[in-house]
Amino acid sequence: MSMESSLQPTNLPTIENYLKSVQHVNLDSIKSPCLPKSKSYMKIIGLPYSSELGVMSPDIIEGVLKDSHLFKDATLASKPRVIKASPKLDKAVVWVDIWDSQSGSCTKNIINRRFNVG
Numbered sequence: 001m002s003m004e005s006s007l008q009p010t011n012l013p014t015i016e017n018y019l020k021s022v023q024h025v026n027l028d029s030i031k032s033p034c035l036p037k038s039k040s041y042m043k044i045i046g047l048p049y050s051s052e053l054g055v056m057s058p059d060i061i062e063g064v065l066k067d068s069h070l071f072k073d074a075t076l077a078s079k080p081r082v083i084k085a086s087p088k089l090d091k092a093v094v095w096v097d098i099w100d101s102q103s104g105s106c107t108k109n110i111i112n113r114r115f116n117v118g
Contacts, residue, residue: 037099039077040107044094049084056082056092065096068115073106075099 019025044061053060061080065071077097085091100106 037101038104040098040100040104042096042098042107042110044096045085045091047092047094049090049092056094058082061094061096064115070110070113070115074110 047056049056058079058081061082062076065074065076065080075098077099081095083093085093098107098110
């Protein structure tokens with residue numbers, strides 16, 4: 001059995017409790033355990049630059065992502081970045097950085113999916 005397959009999110013509280021029960025351990029030095037993570041960089045295209053919500057901003061994008069079922073398990077690693085795709089078009093391009101498991105399971109559920117804004 002590999003180490004990665006034995007570490008499941010459901011095992012983390014057990015590991016944390018065990019570490020805190022070991023004698024001669026400074027409890028303040030124990031952080032909450034988590035599985036190894038990687039950062040995925042994603043580009044969202046086809047969004048309107050201005051909508052009923054106003055001009056697309058990082059705050060609007062964060063709110064939309066939090067409300068979207070596609071991003072329910074996603075944790076943003078930084079503020080989204082928004083640019084207007086063209087001076088003549090009302091389209092935005094958004095880049096988001098997402099913390100994900102090393103297997104990329106969260107990212108795999110998002111790639112090539114569609115969602116609505118507004």
